Amino acid sequence: MAFESCFDIIGPIMVGPSSSHTAGVVSIGKFAHDYMGGPPEKVEIVFYDSFAETYRGHGTDQAIVGGLLGMGADDTRIRYALEEAHRRKVKIRFRLEESCPFYDHPNTVLVWAERGGEIFTVGGVSLGGGLSRIFMLDGSTVDLLYGTVDAWSLRNNRRKPLNPAPARS
Amino acid sequence: MKIRSMEELLQRCEERGKSIGEVMLEFEVNKSDRNREEVLGRMKERLVKMKEAVDHGTVDRSAAPSDISGGDACRLGQYRKESRPLSGDFIADAMRLAFATSEHNARMGVIVATPTAGSAGVLPGCLFSLHDNAGYSFEKLVMGLMTASAVGYIVANRSFVSGAAGGCQAEVGSAVSMAAAAIVELRGGTPVQAVHAAAISLKSMLGLVCDPVAGLVEVPCIKRNAIGTAIAFSSADIAMAGVESRIPCDEVIDAMYDIGKNMPRTLRETALGGLAVTPTGQNVKDRLFNNREQQTCSSGSSNRREVET
Numbered sequence: 294m295a296f297e298s299c300f301d302i303i304g305p306i307m308v309g310p311s312s313s314h315t316a317g318v319v320s321i322g323k324f325a326h327d328y329m330g331g332p333p334e335k336v337e338i339v340f341y342d343s344f345a346e347t348y349r350g351h352g353t354d355q356a357i358v359g360g361l362l363g364m365g366a367d368d369t370r371i372r373y374a375l376e377e378a379h380r381r382k383v384k385i386r387f388r389l390e391e392s393c394p395f396y397d398h399p400n401t402v403l404v405w406a407e408r409g410g411e412i413f414t415v416g417g418v419s420l421g422g423g424l425s426r427i428f429m430l431d432g433s434t435v436d437l438l439y440g441t442v443d444a445w446s447l448r449n450n451r452r453k454p455l456n457p458a459p460a461r462s
Numbered sequence: 463m464k465i466r467s468m469e470e471l472l473q474r475c476e477e478r479g480k481s482i483g484e485v486m487l488e489f490e491v492n493k494s495d496r497n498r499e500e501v502l503g504r505m506k507e508r509l510v511k512m513k514e515a516v517d518h519g520t521v522d523r524s525a526a527p528s529d530i531s532g533g534d535a536c537r538l539g540q541y542r543k544e545s546r547p548l549s550g551d552f553i554a555d556a557m558r559l560a561f562a563t564s565e566h567n568a569r570m571g572v573i574v575a576t577p578t579a580g581s582a583g584v585l586p587g588c589l590f591s592l593h594d595n596a597g598y599s600f601e602k603l604v605m606g607l608m609t610a611s612a613v614g615y616i617v618a619n620r621s622f623v624s625g626a627a628g629g630c631q632a633e634v635g636s637a638v639s640m641a642a643a644a645i646v647e648l649r650g651g652t653p654v655q656a657v658h659a660a661a662i663s664l665k666s667m668l669g670l671v672c673d674p675v676a677g678l679v680e681v682p683c684i685k686r687n688a689i690g691t692a693i694a695f696s697s698a699d700i701a702m703a704g705v706e707s708r709i710p711c712d713e714v715i716d717a718m719y720d721i722g723k724n725m726p727r728t729l730r731e732t733a734l735g736g737l738a739v740t741p742t743g744q745n746v747k748d749r750l751f752n753n754r755e756q757q758t759c760s761s762g763s764s765n766r767r768e769v770e771t
Contacts, residue, residue, distance in 0.1 A: 294464055294619045299490050300504065302577045302614035302623075302640075303607050306511045309567030309582075310679035312575040313624045314731075343626040346732040347677025349751055350528075352570065372570045399626040399730060421624025421633075422577045 295420055295438060305423040305440070307366040313400050314344065314351030317419030319371065320439050322360020324427055325404050325415040332362045333406035333413075335384040343399035345389035357402060358385060366423060396428045403429070465489065468616055468657050468711040475653040482643065482653045483608035486615070490608075505604045508574045512563070512586040515573045519562025526568040530746055531680040535561035549692060551595045556691035560587030564684040577614045577623040580679045581637035583687030585610055588641040588694050592648060602648060609647045610640035613660050620712070621719035625672030626731035628722025634686045635667030635718065641694035642701070651702045661707035661714045663697035668714075669721055671729035673736025676747040682737055 296302060307316040326332055338357055340348050348354050352372060359374035362381070370377065378385055393401040393416075400419040405412065416429030417439075427437040465471050474485050490501050520539060525532035538558040541547065547554035560583035567573045567582055576585040589606055592598040598606075614623065617636045622628040642659035646652075651659070667690075675681040707714065728735030737743050 294466075296615055296618040298493065299486055299501075299608060299611035299615065300508075302611040302618060303505065303508055303585075304574055304576075306508060306572060306574050307579060309570050309573055309579050311580055312578040312582075313580075313626055316575065316579065342727070343731045346734060347674070350674065350677030350733070351679065367572055369570075369572065399727070399732070400624070419624075421622060421627060422618065423575050 295424060295426070296422070301422060301424055301440065305366050307423060308369055308371050311351040312423045313419045313421045314347065314353045315356045315371070316366040316423040317400070317421070317425040318344075318353050318356035318402065318417075319360040319364065319366045319368075320423070320425050321402060321415065321417030321419065321427065322357040322404070323363065323365060324360070324417065324425075324437075324439055325406060325413065326361050326363045328415065328430070329406060329408045329411075329413050331408060332381065333383060333408045335407040336361060337386045337388065337405040339388045339390060339403040341390050341393040341399075341401040341403075344402055345391065348387075348389075354387060357404070358383075361404070361406065465612070465616060466619070468613075468660070468715075471612060471616065472653055472657060481605075481609065481647050482612045482656055483605040483647055486608045486612035487605075489612075502604055505607050506600060509589075509600055509604055509607060511572065512574050512576075513590065515563045515566045515571060515582075516559050516586050516590055518571055519564075519566040520559065522566070522569070524569070526565070526678075526680060527570075528568070528676065528678050528680060528746070528750055530675065530678065531568050531684055532565055534684070535559075535565055552591050553692045553695050555594055556587040556591035556695065557688040558587075559590050560584055560688045560691050561684060563587065564679075564687045568678070568680045568684065576610070577618060577636055577640070578625075578633050580625055580683050581623075581634045581687060581690070583684070584634065584637035584641050584690040584694065585644070587687070587691040588645055591691070592645070598648060606644040606648045609656065610644040613640045613643045613657075617664075617715055617718075620715050622722060624731070625674075628718065629725045629730055630670040630672045630683075630686060631664075631667045631718055632722050633672065634683070634690050635664055635670060637687075638667055638690040638694050638697075639664040641691065642697040645694060645698035646701055649698065649702060651698070655701045655704075657711045658705070658707045659697045659701035661709065661711035662700055662705070663693050664711075664714050664718060665707065665709070666693055666697070668718055671725060671736050672731040673729055673738045674731065674733055675738050675743040676750050677731075677733035677738070681743075681746075
């Protein structure tokens with residue numbers, strides 16, 4: 294039961310054109326950005342299967358890079374993310390492969406990123422509707438469900454929102 | 463607490479004497495620790511974003527960056543002004559507004575995924591057509607979104623909602639079934655009728671492949687969103703007339719899953735089959751990506767390509 298809420302179905306609010314190939318990918322990139330504590334200096338991105346075939350039409354390349362730079366799914370700057378990365382002198386390399394050896398899904402991406410002399414690896418899969426799953430983190434298998442930034446709260450650690458609603462009588 | 467099937471959903475509606483939309487609202491309130499007003503407020507925020515996308519799309523005549531879509535919402539608007547559409551007011555406007563949203567999406571405008579961006583035109587098309595033609599308030603439309611989300615929630619968890627996973631039947635198909643159920647509840651139909659409408663509409667989408675030209679969410683996606691609204695309205699009418707789906711809705715969803723699993727990879731959003739590989743489709747792809755293709759160099763395997771930026 295990956296989809297838990299009515300807002301997983303009605304939402305996210307996002308820039309087009311594709312929830313699985315754009316919005317879900319932004320959140321994988323954003324996850325990596327937050328995990329590293331900022332944007333990478335150098336990054337290699339591997340697109341598999343459907344991502345590898347259609348990334349240009351969907352702006353999947355702009356989406357992952359936008360996320361890595363810290364943008365959210367509804368950020369209208371996403372369409373210029375590659376230019377922005379170039380401006381910030383982030384070195385980017387894309388690799389396209391047919392199927393992912395680590396996870397069986399057509400919308401899979403692996404990110405090898407370097408920041409502050411450290412290497413981070415993040416494997417993500419975009420499940421559709423803007424929802425994504427991080428399945429690999431620095432070589433270990435994980436299972437973190439991740440919505441877009443406009444979700445109630447990050448669901449991976451099931452933490453409560455910082456400002457809970459006042460108790461109702 | 464989870465809702466795994468339409469049968470379970472209907473059982474809950476019956477036990478509580480409530481609509482599907484109300485049951486989903488109750489479900490969300492229990493799950494999220496937010497109160498009713500907060501959940502409805504958040505849903506309304508999304509409805510307003512949908513309206514913004516519709517409003518942009520109905521007046522924007524410009525083409526998408528690809529130059530293969532754009533301006534059709536305006537064409538339908540003009541036609542609607544000048545003649546009486548054969549498909550009637552509700553469907554004609556729903557199609558126009560679906561065009562508006564999907565064209566806005568193709569221009570990388572802000573939209574609300576319902577359940578995905580590729581299928582984001584169907585629900586706003588149907589809902590704002592009800593608003594324009596029959597005066598449904600935003601509060602009512604928000605409840606329509608709750609109904610739609612219940613259907614989408616079950617489809618998404620039982621099957622899939624993305625074209626890459628299960629073809630267009632999964633993507634526009636799920637949006638159409640969500641819209642059909644929402645229309646029935648907004649028109650005062652019963653939860654049982656709403657679920658039949660969902661089943662009937664999804665059945666007519668079964669087998670539809672995802673074959674976007676050049677991988678863009680434009681051709682044929684935008685028109686499938688528009689036509690999807692017509693299927694949603696007709697299914698709603700059929701169900702409210704008392705016609706039932708002979709195959710229960712849960713089984714239709716399972717059949718959709720089965721068909722999607724058996725669908726070849728070329729027809730699941732890889733742009734390697736169907737309309738994408740017609741001569742015209744290929745021409746579009748060559749025109750759009752010719753320049754950038756030169757950056758692509760092949761490495762050892764033919765399936766591996768590397769791109770430097």
